[in-house]
Amino acid sequence: MEEIEKEELIHQLKRTAIYLSPDSTVAVNYTKPDIDKIIPHRSPFALINTIRAVNLQEGVIEVSSLVDANDPIFAGHFPGMPIYPGVMQIESMGQAGLCMAFFLKNDTTEIANGSIPVKGLFTRVHNAGFNKSVMPGDTMIIRVKSLEDDDFMGLMSAQVLVNDEIYSHSILEVFYA
Numbered sequence: 565m566e567e568i569e570k571e572e573l574i575h576q577l578k579r580t581a582i583y584l585s586p587d588s589t590v591a592v593n594y595t596k597p598d599i600d601k602i603i604p605h606r607s608p609f610a611l612i613n614t615i616r617a618v619n620l621q622e623g624v625i626e627v628s629s630l631v632d633a634n635d636p637i638f639a640g641h642f643p644g645m646p647i648y649p650g651v652m653q654i655e656s657m658g659q660a661g662l663c664m665a666f667f668l669k670n671d672t673t674e675i676a677n678g679s680i681p682v683k684g685l686f687t688r689v690h691n692a693g694f695n696k697s698v699m700p701g702d703t704m705i706i707r708v709k710s711l712e713d714d715d716f717m718g719l720m721s722a723q724v725l726v727n728d729e730i731y732s733h734s735i736l737e738v739f740y741a
Contacts (some may be wrong), residue, residue, distance in 0.1 A: 565690070565711070565719065570735065573721060574691050577733035582707040582723055588621040590673045601679040602666040603659055611656040612706075615663055618673045623710030625664040629656050633700035648698035653732045657722035658686045660706040661736055664720070668713055683741040684718070690735035702726045716740060 565573075594615040605611070617626040631648050638646035666682045667673055698704060705725040712719040717739050724732040 565735075570690060573735065574693070574733075577691075577721055577723060577735075578693060578695065578730065581725060581728070581730060582624060582709050582721065583622075584617055584619055584624055584626055584707070585622060589617050589619040589624070591617050592673060594675055598675045599663065601675050601677070602681055603662045604681045604683060605659055609655075610659070611652065612659050612663065616705075618664070618667050620667060620671065620673060623664065623668060623713070625660055625667065625708050627660045627663060627706045627708075629704045629706060631698055631700055631702045631704060635700070638700055646700050648700070648702070650692065650694050650732065653694075653698060653704070653724050654689060654692055654734050654736070656704060656706055657708060657724065657732075657734055658736055658738070661708045661710075661718070661720045661722060661738065664708050664710055665713060665718055665738070665740070668710060684738040685741055686736055687717075687739045688737040690719075690737060692732070692734040694732045696726070696729065696731045698724065698726060698731055704731070711735075 612627045614628045662682045662684050708722040722734050
């Protein structure tokens with residue numbers, strides 16, 4: 565990705581939500597048992613609660629993640645002023661991205677019982693920015709758009725939205741194992 569392209573994309577991610585075209589988006593309602601079939605993460609580090617929409621044509625996914633107010637992470641981040649850590653927001657975006665990769669690699673919006681999870685290692689965060697603090701009890705809506713994807717690697721842009729406002733954004737690179 566060229567530096568000028570990256571700067572333009574970062575500018576857009578800060579201000580404009582990743583678009584889900586109603587014409588080619590499939591509304592789905594996949595929950596934890598389904599998500600466990602397509603990505604390798606497990607509790608307590610499985611951060612995605614539901615997959616809400618998939619657009620194979622444009623390579624966009626929308627998932628949700630409830631930030632549990634009882635998560636022990638809030639005991640230390642920060643006492644008396646709990647804020648969901650940025651690194652956890654980025655991890656949530658990455659897990660949503662692996663969900664998108666599953667659908668793209670299998671060219672389907674279905675999750676079959678025998679589905680094989682996508683194995684990917686995030687190797688680089690090209691950018692991450694935080695506009696607002698995610699708080700205990702917030703529901704993060706995470707949108708990810710695939711920018712490049714092949715058998716070797718993927719590049720994706722991602723956002724966390726709360727109440728239709730962009731709270732954080734990133735550009736992530738994944739190596740498929």
